[in-house]
Each structure stands twice: as C-alpha cells, then as structure tokens.
Amino acid sequence: MSPSEKVNILLVDDQPAKLMSYEVILSELGENLIKANSATEALHHLLRHEFAVVLIDVVMPDLDGFELAAMIREHPRCRRVAIIFVSAIQLSEPDFLRGYEAGAVDYVPVPVVPKLLRAKVRVFADLYRKTRQLEQLNAELERRVEERTAELAQANAELEQRVEERTHERELALAQVHEMQKLESLGQLTGGVAHDFNNLLMVILGNLQLLRKRLPDDSRLLRLVDGAMQGADRGATLTKRMLAFARRQALRPETVDVTKLVQGMEEMLRRTLGPSIEIITAYRPELPAICIDPNQLELALLNLALNARDAMPQGGRLVIGGRYVASTADYPKELAAGRYVCMTVSDTGAGMDEPTLKRAAEPFFTTKGAGKGTGLGLSMVHGVAAQSGGLMRMTSMIGEGTTVELWLPVSEAVPATDLLQPAVSVAGGARSYRVLVVDDDPLVVASTAAMLEDVGHVALEAPSAARALDMLRHGTSVDVVVTDHAMPGMTGAELARHIKQTWPNLPVILATGYAELPNTEDPGLPRLSKPYLQEELAAQVAKVVADPATNVISFDSVRRA
Numbered sequence: 001m002s003p004s005e006k007v008n009i010l011l012v013d014d015q016p017a018k019l020m021s022y023e024v025i026l027s028e029l030g031e032n033l034i035k036a037n038s039a040t041e042a043l044h045h046l047l048r049h050e051f052a053v054v055l056i057d058v059v060m061p062d063l064d065g066f067e068l069a070a071m072i073r074e075h076p077r078c079r080r081v082a083i084i085f086v087s088a089i090q091l092s093e094p095d096f097l098r099g100y101e102a103g104a105v106d107y108v109p110v111p112v113v114p115k116l117l118r119a120k121v122r123v124f125a126d127l128y129r130k131t132r133q134l135e136q137l138n139a140e141l142e143r144r145v146e147e148r149t150a151e152l153a154q155a156n157a158e159l160e161q162r163v164e165e166r167t168h169e170r171e172l173a174l175a176q177v178h179e180m181q182k183l184e185s186l187g188q189l190t191g192g193v194a195h196d197f198n199n200l201l202m203v204i205l206g207n208l209q210l211l212r213k214r215l216p217d218d219s220r221l222l223r224l225v226d227g228a229m230q231g232a233d234r235g236a237t238l239t240k241r242m243l244a245f246a247r248r249q250a251l252r253p254e255t256v257d258v259t260k261l262v263q264g265m266e267e268m269l270r271r272t273l274g275p276s277i278e279i280i281t282a283y284r285p286e287l288p289a290i291c292i293d294p295n296q297l298e299l300a301l302l303n304l305a306l307n308a309r310d311a312m313p314q315g316g317r318l319v320i321g322g323r324y325v326a327s328t329a330d331y332p333k334e335l336a337a338g339r340y341v342c343m344t345v346s347d348t349g350a351g352m353d354e355p356t357l358k359r360a361a362e363p364f365f366t367t368k369g370a371g372k373g374t375g376l377g378l379s380m381v382h383g384v385a386a387q388s389g390g391l392m393r394m395t396s397m398i399g400e401g402t403t404v405e406l407w408l409p410v411s412e413a414v415p416a417t418d419l420l421q422p423a424v425s426v427a428g429g430a431r432s433y434r435v436l437v438v439d440d441d442p443l444v445v446a447s448t449a450a451m452l453e454d455v456g457h458v459a460l461e462a463p464s465a466a467r468a469l470d471m472l473r474h475g476t477s478v479d480v481v482v483t484d485h486a487m488p489g490m491t492g493a494e495l496a497r498h499i500k501q502t503w504p505n506l507p508v509i510l511a512t513g514y515a516e517l518p519n520t521e522d523p524g525l526p527r528l529s530k531p532y533l534q535e536e537l538a539a540q541v542a543k544v545v546a547d548p549a550t551n552v553i554s555f556d557s558v559r560r561a
C-alpha cells in the first residue's frame with residue numbers, strides 16, 4: 001500500500017440523516033466512505049472489503065453496536081480494524097468497559113464535533129495505512145532475505161561442486177601421471193631388453209644362415225636349421241613389437257596415402273582373417289596424406305585386424321576407415337597442435353568390459369592365455385602412434401564390438417607416388433668391397449663379418465668408433481662402413497658425422513633396431529634394422545656404394561685424407 005492510497009471507512013447507523021452527516025464531515029479526508037443502515041448490512045460489507053475504520057452507532061434496532069463490534073473482532077480479517085463508537089445516549093462506566101472489551105478503540109459523543117471526529121478517524125486511517133506499509137516492507141525484506149539465502153546456498157553448493165570437480169580432476173591427473181610413469185619405466189626396461197635381444201638374434205640368425213649354406217644337402221638337417229631360423233625370426237618380431245611399445249623403434253616416416261596403403265593390405269587381410277569376416281573400407285573423400293613409417297602403420301593395422309579376428313570367432317565385420325578432422329575442437333586434448341587424420345578399425349566382436357579396456361594397451365596384458373597372446377599387439381600400435389606424433393584410443397562395448405582410433409599427423413609434403421621401395425637386388429659376386437664393421441659386441445661383429453665374407457666382400461673389424469676412426473686415419477682402405485649405433489664412448493651417428501667431415505665420400509650404414517638416436521638426426525643416413533639378414537646387409541652395401549650421391553672413394557683418397 002502506497003502512502004497516497006485510499007483506505008475504506010465503514011459508517012454504520014440506522015438513521016440515514018446521521019449517516020449523511022458523517023459522510024459530509026469525513027469526505028474532507030479523501031478516503032472511501034461506505035455506508036450501512038444496519039448491522040446486517042455492515043457485516044455484509046465487512047465480508048467483502050477490508051476496512052481501516054468502522055464508525056458504529058451504539059444503539060441500533062437489529063443488533064446493538066457492542067454485539068456488532070464483537071462479531072467484527074471475531075473475524076480474522078477484521079482483527080485490526082479500528083472501531084469507533086458514536087453514542088447519542090449518555091454511557092455509563094460499565095458501558096464503556098463493555099465497548100472496549102468488544103473491541104472498540106474510541107468513543108465519540110453526540111452531538112458530534114466534526115473536527116474531533118475527523119481528527120480521530122484520520123489518526124486511525126493513517127495508522128492503518130502505516131501498519132500496512134510496514135507489513136509490506138517487512139514482507140519485502142523477508143523475501144529479499146530469503147532470496148539472498150537461496151543465492152548464498154546456491155553459491156555454496158556451486159563452490160562445493162567446483163571443489164569436488166577440481167579434486168576429482170587432480171586425482172585423475174595424478175593417476176594419469178602415475179600411469180605414464182609406470183609405462184615410461186616399463187618402456188625403458190622393455191626397450192633395453194629388446195635391444196640386447198636384437199643383438200643376440202642377429203648373431204643367431206646370421207650364423208644359422210651361413211650354417212645353412214654350408215650344410216650338406218640333407219633335408220633333415222636343413223629342416224632343423226630352418227626351424228631354428230623360424231624361431232629366431234619370431235623372436236625378432238617380438239623384439240620389434242617391444243621396441244615399438246618402448247617407442248625406441250627406428251622409424252622412417254614418409255608421406256603416406258592411407259587409402260592406397262590399406263588397399264595394398266586388403267588381399268593379405270582377407271587371407272589372414274578368413275572368409276567368415278567381411279572387410280569393409282570406408283574413407284571420406286579428400287583424405288590428406290599422413291606422415292608415418294608405412295611399414296609400421298601396416299604392422300599396426302595388421303595387429304588391430306588380428307585382435308578383431310580373435311574377438312569374432314564366429315565371424316563378423318571389420319571396418320577400416322579414415323577421416324580428416326578439420327575442427328580442432330574434436331581432437332583428443334592430448335594431441336599437440338597440428339592437423340590430424342583419424343583412422344578407425346572397428347569390429348563387431350565380443351568387445352571388452354571396463355577393466356579389460358583400461359588395461360588392454362598395457363604391455364604384456366593379454367586375455368588370450370599363456371602361449372597364445374603376447375599382450376604386445378596394442379602396446380605396439382600405441383607406441384607407433386605416439387612415436388609418430390599421434391595417439392591411439394579405444395572404445396568398446398561388451399557384445400557390441402570395439403573401435404580403435406589412430407590419430408595420425410597430416411603430412412605437409414606432397415604424397416609419395418609409390419610407397420614401395422625400389423627393389424634392390426642382392427649383391428655379392430659382382431664386386432668385392434672392403435667393409436669396415438663397427439660394433440662393441442664381438443659376436444655381432446663376427447657374424448656380420450662372416451655374412452659379408454660369404455658374399456665375397458672383405459670384412460674389417462673394429463670394436464669401437466674410436467678404433468674405426470684410428471684405422472681410417474692410419475690409411476686402412478675402406479669402401480663402406482657398417483656401424484652399430486649404441487656404443488660406449490662414441491655412438492654410430494657421431495662416428496658417421498666424423499667420417500662425413502673428413503672423408504665426405506665414404507658411405508656409412510647405421511645398423512640399429514633401437515632409435516635412441518632422434519629420428520631427425522640424419523634422415524639421409526642409410527640404415528639397416530637389426531636383426532638383419534644376409535640379403536638385407538648385402539643389398540644395403542651394394543646400394544650405398546652404387547649410389548651416385550655417395551661416391552665410392554678410392555683406396556687412395558682414404559689414404560690421402
């Protein structure tokens with residue numbers, strides 16, 4: 001109620017003349033005046049409107065003023081109304097008291113003094129208005145306090161939720177760091193073991209190969225040697241996977257057209273997966289080329305396809321897809337800035353439950369039983385993707401299937417027209433070269449030397465890079481150097497740099513399966529990946545010596561330098 005709002009005033013008297021006179025007196029107040037000729041009519045009005053003041057004649061025929069006042073007071077809505085009695089007769093003390101008990105607040109004697117009546121009514125009307133205003137203010141205040149309390153409660157709840165979220169994020173991040181540290185140390189361990197094993201396999205394979213050549217033509221003996229060689233080969237595949245997981249694989253990234261690469265694999269995949277598995281390829285058009293080692297990508301896809309096959313013993317569908325994801329908002333947040341292609345390999349197989357999915361990419365984790373799975377398949381895929389600057393992630397649902405995503409960096413170079421390396425024929429026989437073999441492992445040196453000599457080259461041996469440089473400085477004539485990379489003192493890559501400075505035309509082949517040397521070190525440096533077969537060694541020697549970019553140096557030039 002505003003300060004200027006009118007209030008209702010009820011005038012009750014059975015004599016119309018008196019009612020009129022009250023009306024005239026009070027009209028000056030500017031309030032709403034409502035008249036009632038009887039108590040009944042008054043009650044009628046009281047039920048319909050709210051009144052600030054009721055002016056009642058004490059003596060009325062139907063109900064006397066006191067009774068009417070008592071009835072008014074009984075009604076909850078009228079408890080606050082001010083009741084003023086107008087009395088023409090002389091009232092005694094007990095009458096007054098009766099009136100006050102019935103709820104009167106004041107008396108006005110007749111004859112009415114207009115000024116007095118006006119003053120009294122004005123006071124009560126104003127009091128009523130002020131009370132209402134106060135009540136309204138109070139209600140407003142309460143509403144505001146309530147609002148503020150609600151706001152505070154909400155802010156508090158939000159704060160609590162944020163604290164909870166933060167704590168959860170922190171816990172997740174810590175768990176991730178822990179997981180990464182665990183994988184990192186596992187990687188280092190695996191990488192180290194694989195590196196040593198590679199050297200051993202190198203020796204076993206090299207010697208077996210030479211042994212096979214020198215065996216008498218006895219098929220039983222040959223079978224035994226072949227068995228041993230197959231075993232060593234399997235070992236080599238294993239160490240490759242371990243190195244891939246440890247991200248220590250010597251990668252040779254190229255610009256790769258994914259569509260072509262998968263096309264090239266389709267026939268092999270069909271044979272490997274069998275007729276019960278349908279293979280579908282689905283690419284978005286204009287898929288940009290990616291930058292990755294194509295052999296490793298093939299191996300990774302093969303590993304994924306084999307996992308899919310194992311998950312679909314009754315057959316099913318394998319979908320290999322690729323799409324370019326333009327919006328970086330859709331990238332996994334772990335990816336570095338750049339453009340990426342997302343390759344997917346999905347199957348309709350058994351799927352994985354939550355704990356299996358969580359551990360699937362852990363090295364040596366397998367559900368396939370001892371002797372069946374190595375648990376290195378996904379580790380290899382994960383390692384290759386990460387080492388290539390991308391990542392692998394998986395989603396799976398029990399009974400529905402599994403999807404593996406490989407996010408791989410887009411190559412900024414022009415796509416290679418042909419991914420296949422030009423075949424290099426196995427050399428040997430044609431020309432004999434002097435090959436300096438450098439390796440800190442005497443068994444590796446011996447077996448490599450034996451392989452070289454077997455194809456007609458002359459092998460010179462050095463147990464360290466320093467010794468190799470010594471030999472060259474002292475005029476040992478050499479056509480090509482084959483060196484290990486990880487050696488105490490000076491690494492193979494450092495040796496190659498020294499040689500390039502002093503004898504720029506002497507070709508160096510880096511033999512390593514272990515990529516401690518950054519892939520950026522010297523991309524032009526010819527490499528041999530350990531363990532290598534005799535054919536690969538001979539072919540690489542023939543290739544680098546024949547390559548016009550690395551002119552063969554004459555014995556004299558070595559001597560002069």
Ligand SMILES: Nc1ncnc2c1ncn2[C@@H]1O[C@H](COP(=O)(O)OP(=O)(O)OP(=O)(O)O)[C@@H](O)[C@H]1O
Pocket residue numbers: 303307308311347349350351352356360361365366367368372373374375376377378379401402
């Ligand atoms: N497509 C898939 N569907 C269901 N489970 C899968 C799938 N791929 C992987 N897994 C689960 O993850 C585990 C680890 O896979 P990973 O390829 O690393 O090793 P593996 O397949 O067991 O052994 P290997 O690769 O040497 O044959 C599997 O044993 C299997 O439980």
Ligand SMILES: [Mg+2]
Pocket residue numbers: 303306307373376377378
């Ligand atoms: Mg596997």
